[in-house]
Amino acid sequence: ATNRTFTMIKPDATQENHIGGILSMIEAGGFRIVALKKLNLSAERAGKFYEVHAERPFYGDLVKYMSSGPIVAAILEKDNAVADFRTLIGATNPEQAAEGTIRKKYAKSIEANAVHGSDSDDNAKIEGDFFFAADEQF
Numbered sequence: 001a002t003n004r005t006f007t008m009i010k011p012d013a014t015q016e017n018h019i020g021g022i023l024s025m026i027e028a029g030g031f032r033i034v035a036l037k038k039l040n041l042s043a044e045r046a047g048k049f050y051e052v053h054a055e056r057p058f059y060g061d062l063v064k065y066m067s068s069g070p071i072v073a074a075i076l077e078k079d080n081a082v083a084d085f086r087t088l089i090g091a092t093n094p095e096q097a098a099e100g101t102i103r104k105k106y107a108k109s110i111e112a113n114a115v116h117g118s119d120s121d122d123n124a125k126i127e128g129d130f131f132f133a134a135d136e137q138f
């Protein structure tokens, strides 16, 4: 496995002042932040980022939600980063997220679920490069 993954802190969590709390849990979990920025995603960019979900029933709402306020994008480094980060964030649906996970603590619903985490090494690279130029990845 490569040693990097990609995450976004989503609009619900940035709106409610949880950026610091979430980044703290990420660093405490053994991840190094190797790229970081706060930005607004346009609906068009959000749609492109989540293009793989374009046929899913929740896609329209997801695009609207992800462009409703600022997000924080980051690339994270750790051995076994993709799998270990998915463990740290917990299940997509916060009702199913384990105790001690980021989503258990901060997610509000299956859509407003506080954070995104890449689901494969290939997607981690694609998603990180979507937000960060080479000289922004340390």
Ligand code: CMP
Pocket (backbone or CB within 6 Å): 053, 058, 062, 092, 110, 111, 112, 113, 115, 116, 117
């Ligand atoms: P994320 O891991 O970023 O990937 C796709 C996102 O779609 C997901 O988190 C949720 O924010 C959102 N979503 C909304 N409804 C669903 C659903 N039923 N299943 C999966 N993802 C959903």
